[in-house]
Amino acid sequence: MKNLVESFYQRHDVLLIAKELIGKSLFSYIGKTLTAGIIIETEAYRGPEDRACHAFNHRRTLRTEVMFHDGGIAYVYLCYGMHNMLNIVTATSGIPHAVLIRAITPTHGLETMLQRRNKMKVDRTLTNGPGSVCQAFGITRDHNGLSLQGPTLWIEDTDLKVDPLQIIATPRIGIDYAGPDANLPWRFVYYSKRT
DNA sequence: ATTGAGATTATT
């Protein structure tokens, strides 16, 4: 297991990075507890030219500011007034690319995740949506702009071998307002046989 | 100052 280095995040092909993040391991050490899981679903948001991206047309606000920074940090924002969303900022300064983490399969800290999610049993709903992932991992807007080199939030490589054929590309979720860009197949789902 | 809508989730 090895922490992904800055140069991994600072490449300029956000679609490639979104695909490569599938099968990696997301860690958080928050509230004195370690939680971790394998990333199984991502979405790419490609800066100025992507109508679905918050930073479309270089829209630069308090919220989108961190997307313009160098890759390798977290972009966390609030959606629908109640859900935190975790994004990975990629590319380099001035290029607002990001990858939304939509789902993981839990590996560590299951107890903590259940508590945070207010659930009794581990099931598919524990961490299968961007809001759920953040809640289970304890990630909030307080972690906006945080470095992914740790010690609070980071991503490690794994021994898991991901066959490219197991990654399915589909249109992104919940962005009907983006016009033609709503059809771009920039959502990536890891397809594995399940019980 | 007000308003409308959003990268969602859990429940009816």
Add this chain to the structure above:
DNA sequence: ATAATCTCAATC
């Protein structure tokens, strides 16, 4: 299908 809930940006 819909309520819950709050930030942002566009408009007055």
